[in-house]
Amino acid sequence: MNRITRLPGNRRHAFLGAVVLLVVATSSVSAADDGPHPLGVTTEAEATTASAKVGALFGADGAPGGDHFCTASVVHSKQGNLIVTAAHCVGSGTLWFVPGFRDGRAPYGVWKITKTYVGDAWSGDQDENSDIGFAALEPVDGVNIEDIVGANRFVTGSKTGATAVTVTGYPDSQDTPLLCINKPAVETGAQQRIDCPSFTSGTSGSPWVNGDGEVVGVLGGHEQGGSTPDVSYSVVLGDAAADLYRTASGL
Numbered sequence: 001m002n003r004i005t006r007l008p009g010n011r012r013h014a015f016l017g018a019v020v021l022l023v024v025a026t027s028s029v030s031a032a033d034d035g036p037h038p039l040g041v042t043t044e045a046e047a048t049t050a051s052a053k054v055g056a057l058f059g060a061d062g063a064p065g066g067d068h069f070c071t072a073s074v075v076h077s078k079q080g081n082l083i084v085t086a087a088h089c090v091g092s093g094t095l096w097f098v099p100g101f102r103d104g105r106a107p108y109g110v111w112k113i114t115k116t117y118v119g120d121a122w123s124g125d126q127d128e129n130s131d132i133g134f135a136a137l138e139p140v141d142g143v144n145i146e147d148i149v150g151a152n153r154f155v156t157g158s159k160t161g162a163t164a165v166t167v168t169g170y171p172d173s174q175d176t177p178l179l180c181i182n183k184p185a186v187e188t189g190a191q192q193r194i195d196c197p198s199f200t201s202g203t204s205g206s207p208w209v210n211g212d213g214e215v216v217g218v219l220g221g222h223e224q225g226g227s228t229p230d231v232s233y234s235v236v237l238g239d240a241a242a243d244l245y246r247t248a249s250g251l
Contacts, residue, residue, distance in 0.1 A: 086220030
């Protein structure tokens with residue numbers, strides 16, 4: 001059985017097994033322009049309520065002992081069981097999500113993906129302008145992921161670069177997440193970019209979260225997120241992303 005740490009301030013449900021309460025700071029590092037980190041500098045993400053919503057994706061070899069290959073994060077849904085990532089991260093086969101993964105440990109449990117959602121443009125032609133996907137998670141001991149770590153809001157139609165965002169992701173070469181704060185910029189009408197060093201392979205699916213706790217981008221899109229470690233991309237979250245979210249979230 002997976003041992004789960006429940007963050008304070010979320011809905012309470014009884015479930016079997018031990019629950020370890022972790023006291024963490026409730027202030028978000030998800031950044032306004034005068035946030036606690038300089039813009040465009042990548043550091044190791046601290047263990048906070050904000051970073052607990054972000055986790056690593058693992059394949060059929062299991063988690064947390066196997067190799068992780070992408071990043072995902074919890075977003076609000078009717079069932080409380082939804083994560084968002086890049087569409088190119090949710091192929092076939094058994095996948096697992098480990099929120100707050102750090103140094104080989106799974107402080108908030110290991111969650112099995114039961115269903116994935118991608119748009120028709122991605123499933124048909126793998127259109128890079130549609131590189132966003134969602135996945136539903138199986139409950140653990142009758143409890144959903146949102147009850148444990150909370151969730152960010154998934155928001156479409158935001159103006160690119162209006163505010164700074166926090167990007168949190170897991171390079172596949174290390175077992176601790178990286179964090180960078182910067183302002184996105186327009187790349188094309190369907191793509192946005194951000195300058196954040198060291199976001200290498202494995203960080204696809206990393207959420208771009210503004211200071212209001214809203215996901216306004218997901219690392220992916222152009223060149224499946226970028227061909228260099230210093231510049232990353234996201235599709236612009238517009239009508240297609242909104243439709244996909246409504247289908248996946250049940251809202």
